[in-house]
Amino acid sequence: MRRKLYYINVILSLFILIILQSCKKENEAEIIKNNIDFSYYPQKVGSWIIYQIQEIKIDAPSNYYDTANYQIKELFESEFIDNTGNTSYRIERYERDNNNTPWKIKDVWTSELSNNSAQKVEENIKFVKINFPAELNKAWNGNIYNTSSYEEYKITDIDKNENINNIIFDFVLTVLQRDEENLIEKYYSVEKYAKNTGLIFKQNIDITSMYILPGEPYYKRIKTGTIYLQKIIDFGLN
Numbered sequence: 001m002r003r004k005l006y007y008i009n010v011i012l013s014l015f016i017l018i019i020l021q022s023c024k025k026e027n028e029a030e031i032i033k034n035n036i037d038f039s040y041y042p043q044k045v046g047s048w049i050i051y052q053i054q055e056i057k058i059d060a061p062s063n064y065y066d067t068a069n070y071q072i073k074e075l076f077e078s079e080f081i082d083n084t085g086n087t088s089y090r091i092e093r094y095e096r097d098n099n100n101t102p103w104k105i106k107d108v109w110t111s112e113l114s115n116n117s118a119q120k121v122e123e124n125i126k127f128v129k130i131n132f133p134a135e136l137n138k139a140w141n142g143n144i145y146n147t148s149s150y151e152e153y154k155i156t157d158i159d160k161n162e163n164i165n166n167i168i169f170d171f172v173l174t175v176l177q178r179d180e181e182n183l184i185e186k187y188y189s190v191e192k193y194a195k196n197t198g199l200i201f202k203q204n205i206d207i208t209s210m211y212i213l214p215g216e217p218y219y220k221r222i223k224t225g226t227i228y229l230q231k232i233i234d235f236g237l238n
Contacts, residue, residue, distance in 0.1 A: 036116060036132045036133045037132075037133065037134070038113055038118075038132060039195045039196050040118075040130060040134055040171075040173045040193045040194070040195055040198075041113065041118035041129065041130055041193065041198060042196055042197065042198055043076060043079075043089050043111060043112075043113065044076060044237065045076050045077070045078055045079055045089070046075075046076065046237050046238040047075075047076045047198075047235075047236070047237050047238075048073055048074060048075040048076070048235065048236060048237070048238065049073070049074050049197070049198060049199065049200075049232055049234070049235040050071055050072070050073045050232070050233050050234040050235065051071065051072045051073075051074075051202075051230045051231060051232055051233065052069070052071055052165070052230070052231050052233045053068075053069065053070050053071065053072055053228070053229070053230050054067065054068070054069050054227075054228075054229045055067070055068045055069075055070075055226065055227070055228050055229075056068075056226065056227040056228075057225075057226050058222045058223075058224060058225055058226070059224050060211075060222065060223045060224065061223065061224070069097075069098075070095060070096065070097050070098075071095070071096050071097070071098065071099075071233070072093060072094070072095055072106070072230070073093070073094040073095075073096075073103060074091050074092075074093050074109075075091065075092045075093075075094070075238075076089050076090075076091055076111075077089075077090045077091065077092045078090045082110075082112070084114075086112050086114045087112060087113075088110050088111065088112040089110060089111045089112065090108060090110060091108065091109040091110060091111055092105065092108055093105075093106045093107050093108065093109060094106060107123070109121055109122050109123075116131070116132045116133075117129075117130065117131045117132060117140070118130040118131075118132070119145065125146050125148075126145040126146050127142050127143065127145075127146070128140060128141070128142050128143075128144055128145065128153065129142070129153075129175065129191065129193075130155075130173070130175060130193065131153075134155060134158060134173055135155065135158070136155055136156075136157070136158050137154065137155060137156075138154070138155045139152050139153065139154040139155075140152070140153055141153070142177060151177065151178065153175055153176070153177050154175070154176050155173060155174065155175055155176075156174050156175070156176045157172070157173065157174035158173045158174070159171045159172070159173070160172050160173075160174070162192065162194070162200070162201075164192075164200050164201055164231050164232050165231050165232060165233050167200075167232060167233075169194035169195075169197065169200060170195070171194065171195040172192050172193065172194050172195075172200070173192065173193045173194075173195075174190060174191075174192050175190065175191045175192075175193070176189075176190050177189035177190060177191065181218070183210070183212055184209055184210050184212065184223075185207060185208060185209070185210065186205055186207040186210065186218050186225075187205065187206055187207070188203070188204070188205040189203070189204045189205070190202070190203050197232075197235055199232075200231070200232040201230065201231055201232065202228070202229075202230040203227075203228065203229050203230070204226070204227070204228040205218075205225070205226075205227050205228075206225055206226050206227075206228075207222055207223075207224070207225030207226075207227075208223075208224050208225050209222075209223035209224045209225070210222055210223055210225075211223055
């Protein structure tokens with residue numbers, strides 16, 4: 001009886017493996033068949049990018065002004081087949097204060113190319129980062145796979161030359177994720193991707209309250225809010 005159960009389990013395991021491999025091949029074949037350029041969102045085990053981060057938090061009524069500067073390293077550590085049969089990548093994220101301090105694991109995100117879109121899971125929330133083929137003024141719902149409300153992401157620049165921290169990138173794509181402003185609030189989010197490199201720049205401005213001072217720029221009128229800036233400083237392949 002035990003031997004019979006053993007053979008049944010082996011057969012079932014082989015059957016599941018065949019199905020998963022078939023799904024993976026179909027997904028990869030679909031990408032190849034469509035002949036779409038995915039080079040703005042490269043995924044390769046062993047590739048890594050280091051970013052310089054500046055995070056500013058302000059609460060003027062409490063006289064709280066805090067600026068944090070640190071570095072983040074994102075490493076494509078491995079690939080795996082997810083529960084839908086797609087090839088996904090495990091991204092290990094490390095943090096350190098500066099070049100002279102050791103890296104410490106911060107968290108783990110995942111990434112994949114599926115349904116002709118670049119999808120990234122950040123803090124257990126999935127976002128559609130780029131919808132391919134990448135075209136100027138193309139728009140999509142960045143929150144289609146999460147529970148947040150509709151958020152229009154739009155490609156506002158493509159194949160442009162950019163200089164980020166004295167690193168020249170010949171082909172850069174800009175995705176505007178949010179741009180809303182009134183007299184007392186400002187919300188702005190943007191990401192830039194370079195061909196064969198990936199994310200090279202990110203900025204989030206989340207100001208929930210501003211003083212009304214005519215003629216003054218927003219950064220001089222912040223009452224409460226946060227400003228996040230992320231720039232590439234190095235990248236490579238292990």
